[in-house]
Amino acid sequence: MIELEDVWKVFGKDENAILAQARSAEPDPAALERLGAVIGVGGASLTVKRGELVCLMGLSGSGKSTLVRLVNRLLEPSAGRVRIGGKDILALGRKALRDLRSHRIGMVFQSHALLSHLSVRDNVALPLEIRGVARTTREDTADEMLVRVGLDGLGDRRVSALSGGMQQRVGLARALAANPDILLMDEPFSALDPLIRYDLQTQFRALSRELGKTTLFVTHDVDEAFRIADRVVLMRAGRIVQTGTPATLLAAPADDYVRRFVEHARPLAASRHEATTIRAIA
């Protein structure tokens, strides 16, 4: 569903010169420094299958957010190919790209970017309003999505009256309202209290499965990644270091960086059991 092939995003004074230097057989660190080069993403290749939930994990600055923004061309790649459902999205014109973003790809960020002067229902219905969907239809869809994310009956509230966890659910409902095939999630639960976070992680995993969404989920939290992901992609300095199931990363870390990352993860069985228990008592 999502295919990245040797994708690069470099930042600096001269993107082409940086790219040529970074991709050469032996990149010269001094030349890169002179060019003020930052390798946001360096030669990433990744395939996310339909219905799969893949977590992008890595230290701060490792390129997770940059990579996820290349998938819907919020950032233009410096080089490489990006395909969605087999289609080269770098070849799309402005209108086709806008359609792709509003119909096929939903995005949820840490800051939920909700409109505080609107009701919860109107926030959720916003993508449909932009699409020109009739009021009753979009409000029905919004109410249905609010039930899905556990906010049944709260449509008339103002978003500013909701807790952070509830606002994050509204953000998720809004992304789901457009019925996208793909969800891009950038640290959506990072600002939340641990208990609320556990609850949302468990519910999100179940919902994403049930609705068959293909999801790329950014987190720096190994426990979160291991709890929800089918596969985990570990990044360092713009590069993908290892891709695999949580069990594979634990059993066969590719190098010391991966080992150090995963060695503090709570035992998988324990964290999954715990999440279920918390949901049951919440």
Ligand SMILES: Nc1ncnc2c1ncn2[C@@H]1O[C@H](COP(=O)(O)OP(=O)(O)OP(=O)(O)O)[C@@H](O)[C@H]1O
């Ligand atoms: N617009 C930009 N201009 C210059 N450098 C940038 C820009 N955007 C990102 N970078 C750099 O690219 C690198 C990767 O950043 P990115 O935000 O993707 O990392 P991250 O893994 O998501 O980090 P975090 O967990 O802190 O959000 C960093 O060195 C960052 O400073």
